[in-house]
Amino acid sequence: MFLGIDIGSSSSKAVLLDEEKRVLAEEALNLGTGSNGISQVLEQVYSKTGRTPKDILYSVVTGYGRNVYKGADAQVTEISCHAKGVTHLFGEARTVIDIGGQDAKVIRLDGEGNVADFVMNDKCAAGTGRFLEVMARVLNCDIYRLSDLAAKSLRGTQISSVCTVFAEAEVISQLSLGSKVEDVAKGALQSVAKRVCGQARRIQVAPQVVMTGGVALIPEAVHMVEKELGEEIAVPGSPQTVGALGAALFAWEKYHR
Amino acid sequence: MSDYRALIQELEAVCSNPAAAVAEEMKRSGRRAIGCVPAYTPDEIIYAAGILPVGLWGGQTDIKLADSLLQNFCCSLIRADLEYGMKGTYQMLTAVVIPNFCDSLKALCKNWPYGDTGIPVLGIAYPQNRIPAAFQYLISEFQFFQERLEKLTGTKVTDEALEGSFGIYEEYRKTCREFVKMVADYPVTLNAKTRHHILKAAYFMDKKIYTEKLRGIIEGLKAQPKEEMEQFKVVLSGILVDAEAYLDILVNNHITVVADDLAQESRQFRTPARAEGTALEKMAQRYMDQRGCSLIYEPEKSRGQMLINMAKDNDADGVIAAQMKFCEAEEYDYPIYRKELQKAGVKLLYVEADQQIEAAGQLENRIQTFVEINR
Numbered sequence: 001m002f003l004g005i006d007i008g009s010s011s012s013k014a015v016l017l018d019e020e021k022r023v024l025a026e027e028a029l030n031l032g033t034g035s036n037g038i039s040q041v042l043e044q045v046y047s048k049t050g051r052t053p054k055d056i057l058y059s060v061v062t063g064y065g066r067n068v069y070k071g072a073d074a075q076v077t078e079i080s081c082h083a084k085g086v087t088h089l090f091g092e093a094r095t096v097i098d099i100g101g102q103d104a105k106v107i108r109l110d111g112e113g114n115v116a117d118f119v120m121n122d123k124c125a126a127g128t129g130r131f132l133e134v135m136a137r138v139l140n141c142d143i144y145r146l147s148d149l150a151a152k153s154l155r156g157t158q159i160s161s162v163c164t165v166f167a168e169a170e171v172i173s174q175l176s177l178g179s180k181v182e183d184v185a186k187g188a189l190q191s192v193a194k195r196v197c198g199q200a201r202r203i204q205v206a207p208q209v210v211m212t213g214g215v216a217l218i219p220e221a222v223h224m225v226e227k228e229l230g231e232e233i234a235v236p237g238s239p240q241t242v243g244a245l246g247a248a249l250f251a252w253e254k255y256h257r
Numbered sequence: 258m259s260d261y262r263a264l265i266q267e268l269e270a271v272c273s274n275p276a277a278a279v280a281e282e283m284k285r286s287g288r289r290a291i292g293c294v295p296a297y298t299p300d301e302i303i304y305a306a307g308i309l310p311v312g313l314w315g316g317q318t319d320i321k322l323a324d325s326l327l328q329n330f331c332c333s334l335i336r337a338d339l340e341y342g343m344k345g346t347y348q349m350l351t352a353v354v355i356p357n358f359c360d361s362l363k364a365l366c367k368n369w370p371y372g373d374t375g376i377p378v379l380g381i382a383y384p385q386n387r388i389p390a391a392f393q394y395l396i397s398e399f400q401f402f403q404e405r406l407e408k409l410t411g412t413k414v415t416d417e418a419l420e421g422s423f424g425i426y427e428e429y430r431k432t433c434r435e436f437v438k439m440v441a442d443y444p445v446t447l448n449a450k451t452r453h454h455i456l457k458a459a460y461f462m463d464k465k466i467y468t469e470k471l472r473g474i475i476e477g478l479k480a481q482p483k484e485e486m487e488q489f490k491v492v493l494s495g496i497l498v499d500a501e502a503y504l505d506i507l508v509n510n511h512i513t514v515v516a517d518d519l520a521q522e523s524r525q526f527r528t529p530a531r532a533e534g535t536a537l538e539k540m541a542q543r544y545m546d547q548r549g550c551s552l553i554y555e556p557e558k559s560r561g562q563m564l565i566n567m568a569k570d571n572d573a574d575g576v577i578a579a580q581m582k583f584c585e586a587e588e589y590d591y592p593i594y595r596k597e598l599q600k601a602g603v604k605l606l607y608v609e610a611d612q613q614i615e616a617a618g619q620l621e622n623r624i625q626t627f628v629e630i631n632r
Contacts, residue, residue: 076629077629103622120619
């Protein structure tokens with residue numbers, strides 16, 4: 001059995017694979033690096049499968065917490081892991097857009113599961129899940145409800161500030177001037193889409209485009225990216241655990257090498 | 258055989274505590290010290306005046322005071338220099354020399370007196386063109402600088418002293434060129450961090466003494482068998498890579514810096530001077546001959562081909578464009594050489610960072626991925 005662990009900035013994920021690379025269990029919890037999220041997630045995948053850590057032949061850890069987690073056999077970056085996971089799920093994929101808690105990455109694949117090129121946002125939180133969390137807080141709703149709100153909007157509010165902190169102030173100001181909550185929600189999702197697509201264009205987007213990470217769980221966010229990019233986007237059944245899946249696939253490969 | 262390990266340790270200690278190293282040298286030699294702001298300054302003239310030139314390449318400081326005089330879209334190196342000046346770290350300096358290679362440096366030169374540092378400024382304006390008139394202008398600018406230096410310090414710079422100083426600096430540059438070439442053969446001893454520390458120590462020492470020590474390291478290492486290591490070889494390009502967190506990432510990923518095009522490192526010594534002329538003429542001509550530097554206008558745009566050659570000649574796995582955040586000169590060069598490197602099939606990673614790195618997670622992600630996909 002092979003274990004892939006992804007300790008992100010705002011969530012922890014784990015995937016267990018069998019010898020035939022079939023997923024035995026996959027779990028995600030919104031507790032990231034620095035928390036006990038990973039212990040809880042591991043407990044969940046073990047209890048779900050009735051296995052124990054002794055059954056693990058090889059494990060790989062990825063994500064921002066990969067350097068501090070000492071329980072894995074190897075560590076690989078999440079860029080390589082997302083590329084690996086997506087290629088396993090979508091053989092024709094050539095572009096991966098992964099929007100996580102604190103960063104957004106666009107990865108170009110070479111057709112054989114390898115990373116041909118990649119771009120990331122800098123340390124600014126614009127265009128990331130954190131930006132949407134801040135917007136959701138201002139709108140007093142859950143981040144996933146942004147999608148429902150945005151779907152009701154006919155015209156999104158323009159959010160001109162790139163910086164998350166300034167954008168928060170801008171949104172508060174717009175709400176006080178009478179902007180509708182639905183329009184602001186749509187504006188927030190549009191802002192993320194524009195930012196990420198701007199990044200994506202730097203490395204030449206090619207179909208099939210696959211979106212991973214927590215933000216891919218927000219249907220309207222995916223829709224906005226599709227619209228902005230002019231490409232249809234595929235979303236895995238469990239977009240949050242694709243990095244952990246890639247890590248588990250690396251574990252399988254490293255064990256059999 | 259020289260004890261090269263002890264010499265490396267000595268230079269690393271200088272690099273880890275520059276203020277102490279400068280103070281010690283001032284005490285030992287009885288000389289004053291003058292700070293030299295990047296990227297190029299006429300250090301030979303300062304040295305000939307019997308004064309220790311000290312490189313002011315910013316550092317890992319919390320920038321607070323400098324924000325009152327420089328906007329935060331000025332690069333972090335320049336802001337750090339002003340911060341150190343304003344908080345008194347540079348108090349031992351008789352003056353600072355500030356050249357004019359970018360708008361932020363010009364602003365630093367103009368605003369420095371308003372920072373209450375108590376340290377006078379000697380500005381110097383290098384020409385941007387390479388035409389004969391620019392060569393003549395630079396000689397006159399050096400002479401003007403020399404006059405102001407003499408007036409400020411009350412010391413006369415003789416032609417003889419200047420020739421001697423120039424010879425010491427040429428020997429230093431030649432030795433550095435030899436040193437950086439041997440890194441690929443000794444990747445364990447000269448890992449990315451140690452290599453940088455050794456080169457950086459030169460800014461805080463008498464160049465004659467430094468060169469002797471560097472020569473000792475070279476000779477000591479040459480007597481050792483070449484080192485084997487599974488390594489990822491890179492060429493670094495940009496202004497500098499000097500944050501310990503940054504260097505740790507390179508070391509942890511087994512990255513060897515087989516060559517560099519950094520303003521803080523090889524750009525200082527990669528161009529040898531010509532043999533003919535007076536010391537000032539040779540200094541001016543050396544500047545005219547400098548190629549592939551973002552800070553000096555160059556219609557031929559030779560940087561791309563230069564990086565391609567550096568990568569191929571040193572069997573590098575890739576080039577890291579170490580972009581200093583808000584460095585316009587470097588930003589403008591990047592799209593030009595990126596296209597050339599891509600065409601030549603040279604792997605290139607662009608990473609942007611401030612000099613002061615607080616959270617290295619994203620930086621590490623980029624660099625580690627670059628190694629993973631190109632190993």
